[in-house]
Amino acid sequence: MDGSWREWTADDAAEWVVEPAAVDDKYARGVLGIVTGSTEYPGAAVLGVEAAHRTGVGMVRYSGPRAVRAAVLARRPETVTVAGRVQAWLIGSGIDPARRSFVLLGDLQHALADRVPVVLDSGALDLVGTHTAPTVVTPHLRELAALLTAREIPVGIEEIRADPAGWAERAARELGVAVLLKGAVTYVCDPDGDRYTVTAPTHWLATAGTGDVLGGILGALLATHHERLSVDADALTALAATAAWVHGEAARRASAGVAGGPIAALDVAEAVPGVIGMLAGR
Ligand SMILES: NC(=O)C1=CN([C@@H]2O[C@H](COP(=O)(O)OP(=O)(O)OC[C@H]3O[C@@H](n4cnc5c(N)ncnc54)[C@H](O)[C@@H]3O)[C@@H](O)[C@H]2O)[C@@H](O)CC1
């Protein structure tokens, strides 16, 4: 890694947390559209929706299979399941790209054609390149290896593990999107050369579903900052680094609450409001 990567700090993150004002209503604060989860992975939808609500968005609209909608509403009845206008999208978590139905593919393509910022995760990563607005992809090592290899840039997991910064940059350049490469250190960069690292403060984060939580945090931040993003696409990279920072700090707090012990993904989502509140108060 060269010296041009900068570690994102609490002060940096604090610049990207906005408290609602007296003039705001739910729409002014931003609506996040979410297309995640499947009958195979309903939990991924629940986790992303939960994290988005807890990050402080105006509204979450969720679209997914009937059983998954029911699971989302059981946990979060404030979620809206009627289609409508949104200011940002989170798509792909908990979706197997090999098992996408015609209807689901249509929903994913609609999100990508909607001209608002998009977080592309997991089962929608292969659709990168068809976007119409600032887009951030959120792969882990295996997903990045698969994504690049499918784009005729053959690379193995171990090669990326040996140089995650270099491969994240290469992916941003080749794919023309911001990249958030997940791991114990998360690498966030864009084709313009903005490069940030976020070092996780606890390794208890390495557990199933925490990536789905990260997607919800990031989606909510994009929706909240939709006006800024419409005139300043570079804000996307700062927001992605902020999401990773909030996620790590939420995990640290959740673990600290159990004497430094283990946490599950939902614990991370539940700790997010405390992190947002702390940042808003700085
Ligand atoms: N509660 C949920 O619904 C969760 C859903 N998830 C979703 O699950 C899907 C697959 O995500 P992954 O990050 O697992 O995808 P990966 O690309 O890392 O792994 C794909 C598959 O490889 C296998 N595999 C890889 N390494 C393995 C190992 N060391 N030991 C055993 N099996 C291994 C697993 O069968 C896994 O399903 C994504 O869509 C993701 O969003 C996960 O986020 C976990 C939680």
Ligand SMILES: Nc1ncnc2c1ncn2[C@@H]1O[C@H](COP(=O)(O)OP(=O)(O)O)[C@@H](O)[C@H]1O
């Ligand atoms: N060893 C580790 N230490 C700290 N954080 C980690 C470690 N490994 C992974 N993470 C973080 O945990 C999350 C895992 O996300 P992901 O791989 O998408 O899992 P899932 O698909 O199960 O949600 C990411 O935010 C990643 O940065």
